[in-house]
Amino acid sequence: MPKIVDWDARRDEILSATWRVIARDGIARATIRAIAREAHCSPGILAHYFDDKADILGSALVMSHRRVAARMDAATAGREGLAALRVVMLEALPLDERRDLEAQIEISFWGRALGTAELRDLQHTEFEHLWARLRRHLAEARDRGELAGAVDLDLATHQLVVLIDGLSAERVLYPDRVTPGRQVDMLDKLLASFGARPG
């Protein structure tokens, strides 16, 4: 039992090292050797914990998403509807260093996903989770009468997702231009366009 805990801890350690390498050197330089060096272990050991390099990168992406999801779970505890939606969005946007890093990793993976079927499928699966979460809170908001009557939930969800992706890309590529304040402005403008009336 403690062995398994160690095993997971070791995996997480390696994945964190993977993050750091990607963030510092770019995904193209995230080699097995570089990751092993960052994790203070030998290159060969990675084969014990992961099938191959694709598995490492994919797992790093999933782990990143799980952490974000965990933070969203925590943030929405006791909230519903529009309030929950807003904190979820605030967790999804790159508003501090930690989330800048997550956005950087995410964007790095996009380019890879275009050329790798497995990674693209993984990205689809992951995407569904976020989509469903946002839509659920939107539906709650509508049911609570917090939105304008005629809101198209699918379209609204999509607008939220596009805002996250667009802001993440902008933030990562042109960090000076996309301040946290600017991001929140855009979010609130979008929520307002839903006819949002905070309960």
Add this chain to the structure above:
Amino acid sequence: MPKIVDWDARRDEILSATWRVIARDGIARATIRAIAREAHCSPGILAHYFDDKADILGSALVMSHRRVAARMDAATAGREGLAALRVVMLEALPLDERRDLEAQIEISFWGRALGTAELRDLQHTEFEHLWARLRRHLAEARDRGELAGAVDLDLATHQLVVLIDGLSAERVLYPDRVTPGRQVDMLDKLLASFGARPG
């Protein structure tokens, strides 16, 4: 007499081949050999037309942007303000196959740019052009009384850019989900939020 070749045409040919490879196999597999194979020439010949691989990729990106810019120029001929802004946005969005390809290339470069200073600088320069164009048309629209009085031009420009980036990423990663109609819906919703009153 030397063999006469159309230097620029040959360059364009190679860059088009580069696009196709990036779109089909991903930027990580866009090797010199793969590009040469796609362009039906030997790998060595690429050195005649480009300094190195970075030059090929950078030139491919710039060429893509130039084509988009040329189409924007053509589309805005005789138009001003809100009308010009809308056709510019319609050219920037991935609404057909050709522009899907452009978006795919763009997103592929984002990941690379994070790890390559030169490419990041290039991306910044290219970004300025689009930003300036959008802002100019927004200013025209305001001056022509086509916008709500209190519109923040910088914020509005940013919203447009984020929409382009977000929709491009979504379209490329989840093509089924982002139909052209959905894109135009989002664009018009955003323009409407500027208080747009078509002149």
Add this chain to the structure above:
Amino acid sequence: MPKIVDWDARRDEILSATWRVIARDGIARATIRAIAREAHCSPGILAHYFDDKADILGSALVMSHRRVAARMDAATAGREGLAALRVVMLEALPLDERRDLEAQIEISFWGRALGTAELRDLQHTEFEHLWARLRRHLAEARDRGELAGAVDLDLATHQLVVLIDGLSAERVLYPDRVTPGRQVDMLDKLLASFGARPG
């Protein structure tokens, strides 16, 4: 437990292979692949033991010099002045197959050094060692009264060095012409010109 290898022995093995390739095929054909083949290992492994090719070649040169220096140390044990000087010179001259090989490597590097700043610096450093050794023994000889009174030590040192370099080049380029006997003749003629009176 990792496979245990004698790191230094492996390095020496590779450097010896490098010597053989340079001696047999010339330094221009001393490629990484040729060296690896000669050392019965894969090309990639060389990267484990050396930074790059320049490191291999430079290390091969330094190793050659170290071996010569070690032999000089051994030969001069218990000797001083003119006697020490003579055995040092006899070690420096290409008087047998082993030292032919060393001379061949040395001359091969000269051409390279002209076009490579790092290698030129390395050669300078190495040269100083030999110069200092020769001059020390000359000074001893003078102090012991083994030389004519008015000997210019710098000039004499230089003459010795020039003899080594000149004989090495001649021996390597025209081996039939430069017999060991001829070399010793020239050395003794030079020593005699110093007014040498063996103590």
Add this chain to the structure above:
Amino acid sequence: MPKIVDWDARRDEILSATWRVIARDGIARATIRAIAREAHCSPGILAHYFDDKADILGSALVMSHRRVAARMDAATAGREGLAALRVVMLEALPLDERRDLEAQIEISFWGRALGTAELRDLQHTEFEHLWARLRRHLAEARDRGELAGAVDLDLATHQLVVLIDGLSAERVLYPDRVTPGRQVDMLDKLLASFGARPG
């Protein structure tokens, strides 16, 4: 007839360009393209004047030797014996920039010659010319009674050749250490050791 003159002039031009490239960048970087660029012509043209790259380099070496020989011929006009020998040696030593360049090219070729049979043969042939010239003047000097009676002409010739090679190598590798004055000192010390009594 004028055509042939042009042809030779073009060859010389290319060979001079070859010298300059070797002197500036080293023989390893003396590529066909670099030589063509330096000679202000296309790479393909070199195939008209030379069989291949080895022919270019070999011809450059021969041309260098011919120029030296021509200068020696001019310098020895009206001279014989020891006087002729001395001016020949003075032409052979790297005493000014022009001859530094010649020495640099010579040493560059040594390393190449070790790995190339043709070049080694060529070097042998060229060497014979110098050897014969020096020996002829030494014989003259002996016959004129300018040398000590018991001089071994072969040994003496060899000493002269070794002095040239040794000083050339030293001058090229450690230019600061080998001044023209030092070279002449060594030459005169050697001549004196022949028991030279200027006629």
Add this chain to the structure above:
DNA sequence: CATGAATGAGTGTTCATTCAT
């Protein structure tokens, strides 16, 4: 004669992966 585009082999180097220890 002359060009320079084109070729394809060869270079140094990097890398994911394997495996004896």
Add this chain to the structure above:
DNA sequence: TATGAATGAACACTCATTCAT
């Protein structure tokens, strides 16, 4: 379980050479 040495293919790039023009 963990190591790191070893492999061999792939990479970007360079080069001598060829050849249609």
